[in-house]
Amino acid sequence: MPSPAVDDYLKTIYHHTEWQDDRITPSQLASELGLAPSSVTEMVQKLAAQGLVTHRPYGPVSLSEAGELRAAAIIRRHRLIETWLVREFGYAWDEVHDEAEVLEHAISDRLLEGIDERLGRPRFDPHGDAIPDAAGHVHREPFVLLGAAPAGHVGRVLRVSDRDPDLLRAVEASGVAVGTTVTVVDAASLRLDDAEVVLPAAAADAVWLSA
Template sequence: MPSAAIDDYLKAIYHHTEWQTAPITPSQLAGVLGLAPSTVTEMVQKLAAQDLVSHRPYGPVTLTDAGRLRAASIIRRHRLIETWLVREFGYAWDEVHDEAEVLEHSISDRLLEGISERLGHPRFDPHGDAIPDAAGEVERVPFVLLGEARIGHAGRVLRVSDRDPELLRALEEAGIDVGHTLTVTGRDAVAIDDSPTVTLPQGAAEAVWLTA
């Protein structure tokens, strides 16, 4: 199996439980990857044979220790590259994901570690996602999804999903970025730091995570 294909599956499984605890099902995995369920089922069986995932028929898919380490390694590459592109080349945070998807499979380990050293071994990427260290470990703090935070909750923006570039641009225009403090003032409204209340862009409540 092509290494890139294996990495894409492992990344998708890893991502699913980064910001919530329910394991991913084969049908959810198929939706994330845009593939037919039968294709995903066949691939999951191959990954299980390589001891990269654990799966029972009709059950969820979880990473084994070996699978988690490999997933963390490719995610480390992706997020270091995103950080590098933003800091060194002036990319906007809505422009880096697709570039990193290509570069993560092509740069050498030596270059990757050189990038990490030049950047000061960052712990988080431009979207607030934790960058695993060389051992696959990450730093986490208690969090809450913006859409699940109660009115009156105030928290620092930990992470913004990078799946929708248009939403990232809308959040930037609204002044919502990693590190800012948001106070939930209504179902679709927040106050940013000490600024007046702003209306959330559509989809923001499911794409922003705050400190709990």
């Protein structure tokens, strides 16, 4: 049955391995969700009993095939709504996350399909995150985190994490956007159109480039 609490767990687990390979631990899951470790342990056990995650005591948590499909479905809703709000209602990319968190549980499948069709079935949201298709499939090209890219690396900005609205505003103010081609100077500096752009230090762990 639909459950916002279950969906929040599945989304968080899904997000954790979207742009890196290490599986999430229960303590990391508790930190991400702002919950007590004991509460998370109890819920993970329930999710495992429902066949949505795989987990062994004190080990990391992974989505099962059924959990992956359910997570992809709710993430598809969230990211389509974010894209819709930016394109149709003039929201800035740092304003859409909280609105989408509410609407993703409220709109019908029919309305979601209409939004997807109206937007031309986009593959990426305003932050560069892949939008799963109706079957849960996504397409991502090889990527590298800004902080791990060597000086001189040339790539397109694929994604900017939406965790920190202040960082999103700073990146936007710098002229850097998803799809922009840049040259890496160092972990917080980029060359854009022959000008050097200095980003906040947090950008090193929040901006992804094409590999």
